Amino acid sequence: MESPDTLAAIRTDGDLGTDSGAAQEVLRRVFGYDSFRGDQREIVEQVVGGGDALVLMPTGGGKSLCYQVPALVRPGVGVVVSPLIALMQDQVDALSALGVRAGFLNSTQFPDERRTVEAQFVSGELDLLYLAPERLRLESTADLLDRGKVALFAIDEAHCVSQWGHDFRPDYLSLSMLHERWPRVPRIALTATATDKTRDEIIQRLDLGSAKRFVASFDRPNIQYRIEPKNRPDRQLLDFISTEHAGDAGIVYCLSRNSVEKTAAFLTENGVTAVPYHAGLDARTRATNQSRFLREDGLVVVATIAFGMGIDKPDVRFVAHLDLPKSVEGYYQETGRAGRDGLPSTAWMVYGLNDVVQQRKMIDSSDGDAAHRRQLQLHLDAMLALCETVECRRTQLLGYFGQPGAPCGNCDTCLTPPESWDGTVPAQKVLSTVLRLKRERGQSFGAGHIVDILIGKKNPKVLQHDHHELKVFGVGTDLRDTEWRGVVRQLLAQSLLAVHGDYGVLTLTEASDGVLFEGRKVMMRREPERAAPSRAARTTKSAKSAKAQVDLAPADVGLFEKLREWRGATAKEQGVPAYVVFHDATLREIAGRKPVSLSELGAVSGVGENKLAKYGEQVLEALTAE
Structure with missing residues (x-):
């Protein structure tokens, strides 16, 4: 020292x-x-x-x-x-x-x-x-x-x-x-x-x-923001990691402890090294899993939001959300744990109808007075606006914090622009179904049952309640089941529908009348078709090559990896995270400069006097070792 x-x-x-x-x-x-x-x-x-x-x-x-x-x-x-x-x-x-x-x-x-x-x-x-x-x-x-x-x-x-x-x-x-x-x-x-x-x-x-x-600017230009429709989220997550971040360190956020456990087990069963982290685990397990994440390369932590604040690991290459965050502030804080070293990283999320229903129910049942619930609702509305925007996500995100921005070219809506479409008629069909069930039958149901009525599905629940006799039964065969769920999701996001009760039944809002009776137009987002990564892309996405080739000449990649191996062994011997020895950015600069003396090594960014004295000779030896 x-x-x-x-x-x-x-x-x-x-x-x-x-x-x-x-x-x-x-x-x-x-x-x-x-x-x-x-x-x-x-x-x-x-x-x-x-x-x-x-x-x-x-x-x-x-x-x-x-x-x-x-x-x-x-x-x-x-x-x-x-x-x-x-x-x-x-x-x-x-x-x-x-x-x-x-x-x-x-x-x-x-x-x-x-x-x-x-x-x-x-x-x-x-x-x-x-x-x-x-x-x-x-x-x-x-x-x-x-x-x-x-x-x-x-x-x-x-x-x-x-x-x-x-x-x-x-x-x-x-x-x-x-x-x-x-x-x-x-x-x-x-x-x-x-x-x-x-x-x-x-x-x-x-x-x-x-x-x-x-x-300071809230922009993190090295992070690519992406939000996709939720459809078998565990498989979507596995595909995302396997094709784009194989071997990378990452954080996956889930809303519930049960989901954390299941997702960590699923990833492990499918070849991704993953550990759970949530408040329900005993203190020793939490400490062990956090320590492994900080000290091991390529480990994925699946966690509730109890994990992550203050984590100083610079090489987290992705942050994934399998459930909708409660606020834009929370989302920004969590996604910001990716790419602290400035290298390209991904903030990836899947989002669906049940997320909106679940969040609305949580607000309705939350502790606190009406003002507190209104504040929670405002947080959620801003989060939904970010999910449903057809504009640049980064611009929307920065705008929330009062910072203007131009389209970034590095988010999903910039790379694959979605379309807006006139969803007024489908919206009227959904709202009319909810209205008729209430007026004619005195009943309220969740989104799944509403969709079944619209597409004309004669399942036991529909037949039990004689809902196949409603005038709206089967009027929605022009859209698929998943498309109707998207319509309901966007109506909830626009507060044209509300969720009530423990069973998440749908009810109309004051704004619903404008669509049903006053000619209000409803514009919706149509998700673009996203091409799967090519086979070539999948085979070149290994963690080492992806990280090493940033800012490095091809001839220096091997030297960078040699330095990382030395750093890993040194960190393990000292019982500290690898980044405590040197950050990747410092090792990349060393590999590029190839210093031959302690004075040259000391000129590298991130090499202070103490680290030069402690590690200098070892680094020079690693550079010259065969």
């Missing part, structure tokens, strides 16, 4: 103001980067100078540097408030590999371990201390911080303070006490996703009214 004296020599005594010399030196010598990206320099200067900051930056945009560098420059210890208890050890390991003195305090530690870290903090032997938010509610923790010198407070995952958000954590509500108790210590709140309303709530609840706001 780099000695404390080395970092101490970089720091300056007293107020640094806006002088960025020390920050630039830390960036180069500790992290191995020659320059800051985007707003990083201005954010760092704001905090180093003692000012507060609210930072909105996409996953993989470099948020951590925005508090790590100031913590190393300012006198004292940077205190990082994070809800990611399960990941604190990995965060500390990654910093230790850089020569940064880091520690954490949370409920997973034994008393002796906590006492050691506390003593290190008080004596100034730490550069960064990670705390779970619930520990700050303890007076003993506040007393501890009073006994040491705090350089800054970093509030990571700051969206957790929003009660309207997708990942609310009650313990975050008490964090306004940081400003009240330590008014002279600068605070930096960071999140990867927040609408204007969520930003305002963060500022209000954390008392950040005087903070300077930094809002």
Whole structure:
């Protein structure tokens, strides 16, 4: 580890103001980067100078540097408030590999371990201390911080303070006490996703009214967004992974624990190495599966949304959703876990009628008052609009966060544009069926039964209720069963139909009359025919070739793979994730440059002084080994 004296020599005594010399030196010598990206320099200067900051930056945009560098420059210890208890050890390991003195305090530690870290903090032997938010509610923790010198407070995952958000954590509500108790210590709140309303709530609840706001672009151009109609989702997922991401690391999100278990088992049975992750598993299994995901190449985690926040694995090549997310914010946060290294990655989702029905039912039965349910409905409406759009998905996604954008050319609606079609008559047929069942029979049914009536299916349920005698029976033979389900789905998405009760029966809305009696036109999305990947494409999509050939000359691919093998063995020996040793991006640059000396290797982005001293000779040996 780099000695404390080395970092101490970089720091300056007293107020640094806006002088960025020390920050630039830390960036180069500790992290191995020659320059800051985007707003990083201005954010760092704001905090180093003692000012507060609210930072909105996409996953993989470099948020951590925005508090790590100031913590190393300012006198004292940077205190990082994070809800990611399960990941604190990995965060500390990654910093230790850089020569940064880091520690954490949370409920997973034994008393002796906590006492050691506390003593290190008080004596100034730490550069960064990670705390779970619930520990700050303890007076003993506040007393501890009073006994040491705090350089800054970093509030990571700051969206957790929003009660309207997708990942609310009650313990975050008490964090306004940081400003009240330590008014002279600068605070930096960071999140990867927040609408204007969520930003305002963060500022209000954390008392950040005087903070300077930094809002980076929400665009992740390396991610390809795709949403497909749901039809046997397990097989669709297997085909997607097998043809496009064989051997790649990925995350698959499911709504229920049962679905997580079944999907992980299905993938494993079909040759994809996959593990489940959800809150119902015992703590040891969850920890083991998370550790495997971070440390092994090519592992797929199937999870509920309990998994993923704070995961710093840079080479996740895809994020898949088998169920509709509850909000655009949640979807953006989850898909942002793909491609943190900037390489091409995929955000893939299947979506169908049952997703809409299920989400509507969950809102109706949710705890909270009418205002809370209305907010949930608004979240869902925005998510449905993203799914049903015929325009560029990226433009729609960025627009949700208030950022304008042009068609991207790298989403399914740009690559295979869908058609809009006049669905007024089919809509009237569906709505009329629902209306007649209610008026003539006093009955309500779910979507499947409505479709059976429309296509004239004389099954036992239809015959039992004499629904084959209705005037609307068989009036929908012009569309297939799946097409009618798509019509119902889009009517629900447009709030022209509603779902009620435990059985998900369909009912009319106030807007239905406009279609039935007032001539309102209903435009719908027709899914384009998507060609299956060619055999040639399937055979060239192995994980190693896909990743290695990005930004590499063909002659350097073998060298890159040799470096990855060395890194894998080194990481396994040290018991840390491979990216803690070096990121793929750094190994690609090494393979391309082929340095022959330590000084040349030290000029590669991502090779700081500590890593150069620790791994330099080994890397040079790997480059020259036969």
